[in-house]
Amino acid sequence: MLSRTRKIAAAVGVAATLAFGVTACSGKFSEPFKDAPRSGNDNGAPADxxxxxxxxxxxxxxxxxxxxxxxxxxxxxxxxxxxxxxxDPRCTK
Incomplete structure (x- = not known):
């Protein structure tokens, strides 16, 4: 049988792993621009x-x-x- 200290340590380890998983896997929608480096934004014309x-x-x-x-x-x-x-012919200026 595991000692009480080992059980507590295991529970803390599981809780830390779950907390890391929840925060590290937060979505791309809530963290924009977490992608490749970019040189700037093209906010001139809206996207279709x-x-x-x-x-x-x-x-x-x-x-x-x-x-x-x-x-x-x-x-x-x-x-x-x-x-x-x-x-694309629609992209001529």
């Missing part, structure tokens, strides 16, 4: 947002020079996607 029904990923698209960039985003989930349409 496509809102899907609950349970489906939302999408946004925006021109980056001559290319249109599509990004899928699903709330706080750990997945998403990106696609680029090279030389």
């Amino acid at each position: 947002v496509i809102r899907m029904p609950d349970g489906f990923s939302n999408a946004a698209s925006k021109c980056d020079g001559p290319n249109r960039v599509y990004v899928l985003y699903h709330g706080d989930q750990a997945y998403g996607d990106i696609a680029v349409v090279k030389d």
Whole structure:
């Protein structure tokens, strides 16, 4: 049998691990810009947002020079996607 001290130490270890897991895994939605380094923001023109029904990923698209960039985003989930349409005619200035 484990001694009382070992039981307490094990309980503290489990509690610390759970506390770390809850705080370390807080979502991408609540911590914006926790991604790769960036050189700046492009807040000039708004993105075209496509809102899907609950349970489906939302999408946004925006021109980056001559290319249109599509990004899928699903709330706080750990997945998403990106696609680029090279030389999109809608992105000419």
